[in-house]
Amino acid sequence: MPELTLASNGGQVLTAEDTANSPLAIRGMTVSYGQKPVVFSVDATFVDGSMTAIIGPNGAGKSTMLKAALGILRPLSGSVTVYGKPLDEQRARIAYVPQRASVDWDFPTTVLDVVLMGMARELGLLRLISGGHKSRARECLSRVGMEEFANRQIGQLSGGQQQRVFLARALAQGADLYLLDEPFAGVDAATEKAIIAVLKKLKADGKTVVSVHHDLATVPEYFDRVLLLNTRKMAEGTVKEAFTSENLQAAYGGRLATAQIDQVLAG
């Protein structure tokens, strides 16, 4: 029988060491809605201290993979380790920024209260919210440029401001690994700048950032690693290694004209 290697694995064999050293290692993950797998047998090894973009066409399973990695969705198969340990032992080290559209913004709550939700684990059931917690929450708001909105009802915010509040809530957790689901979707230019500055600061502090991303043009500028997904993993590596026209062609198929790819890579 001839030796066959799958391009998506790049011929590499994953070792136990890879898993132990990674902030987030996904192994053999399959997630399905009904009988149709949206994510099939994906291995992903995110690198400590890096900023990784998860890219792929609509419906490629990007958000689904992220949710399954966090245990929000139950995968059909596969394992997830966080800094070499099972997910549930490491919850405090992971912060999640969901899609803005996933909540009801008419909910009766203020910006500050939403940020305080990021401290739910340390507050537990009984501990009262102290001035210290509040000033930490305010500090997280100022990191995203939203401190003056602390007492606003969340429904009064623009889309970009809502997204920044979600990021502040994740910052309040003081985590080491940040998972974001399309943080730049439908936000204004000022917000995009503010968010990317915060993420780059996190990276500079040695944190790991993983973000579902839809704008190919900004990938080389914002991220240092990419994971291309279309149900299967199509490629994984540094932007230079993996963000190539062959890989994009493979992941997006006919949906991305060759001219567009050249434009993205040139930019």
Place this chain on the structure above:
Amino acid sequence: MIWQALTLQLGYNATLVAIGAMLLGVSAGVTGTFLFLRKRALVSDAISHATLPGVGLAFIVMVAFGGDGRNLAGLLIGSAATAALGLASVQWLTRRTRLAEDSAIGAVLSVFFGFGIVLLTVIQTMQSGRQAGLDGLLLGSTAGMLFSDAVLIAVGGALTLALTLLLRRPMIMVAFDPEFAAAQGMNTRAVDFATMALVMAVTVVGLKIVGLILIVALLIIPPVTARFWTDNTARVWQLSGVIGGVSGFIGAAISASAPALPTGPIIVLTSFTLFALSLFFAPNRGVLAAILRHLRFQRRVHMRQGLLALAQGQPIFERYTMRILAREGLARADGVATDDGRARAAKALLDEKRWEILRGMADHESTAALYDGLRQIETVVTPDQLAEIDARIAAPQGVPA
């Protein structure tokens, strides 16, 4: 009479009922808030209707063992058992079948209630057990409430309230953003289950006073009423508890003041009165405030358009615009501007021109995006910037300087 009732001077039973109803109202108002925030208010309807077969079964069992069929504690335990079964049925139908939650609620509610009515009818024909008054649990009946009943209600209500307050943070998190809560490692299904269990407890505790059909009102009306007044989660449940308590107390007092007024329905109508007042008169979210806001806004739009039309010598076709201008002394009835009107119109036109210039300035893109036809340009640019804009108006484009 009502004054005496409100000051607890109508005797032992009336006092017992009023205090019991108040405690129930507080605990239903607070617990109901979390159900309302989770947007699952109707589940409480299924839970409450599913208590009825439990009442019937408990009565039959207690009589069969030679006890008093109307022992309140026994009846409440029975009702809790079938309420839990009803709740589990709704959850199972929603999760395991293609049935949507509203259909599941409808099916469970009617089947359990129907079964309960059959049991009560059977009990009517039983020879023993003093069955009279059992149907009082449908709409509540407080006549002849025992001290032990009141204690049971007070303790049950207080316990539920305490547990609700203990679990408030997880319940709020799951209600606002279940995915984030799950990502934090919170067991969202367990939190939802706890919310439902607490609602069930309130329902069972409330059977005696408001009855199983109307308890839904005490769970839902107070939080909805409170929501009109505040945007803060803690304020909503606090205010909701107060509204529930006040409704319970006043409602019970009113019903005690006249012989033929049923307690449960009067409590519900009292809370509805508070709801109706809030619906109309609450600042910000109330109906009147919304209408006023709209009218004021419409007036500003017409005023602005009218001024711009005057400045450019265009005819004004809208009668409402004309009326506003005339009333403000800016134009005569025939559409000719007064001196005052001409000055204001000139300013409006100048501002519009300034916005136009601002839009053309590349480095003020985000400021120019604030344009909505009404915003005063002085509120978005500094005096220096304004001077810069005016300088550009003075030097028309296209003419070399």
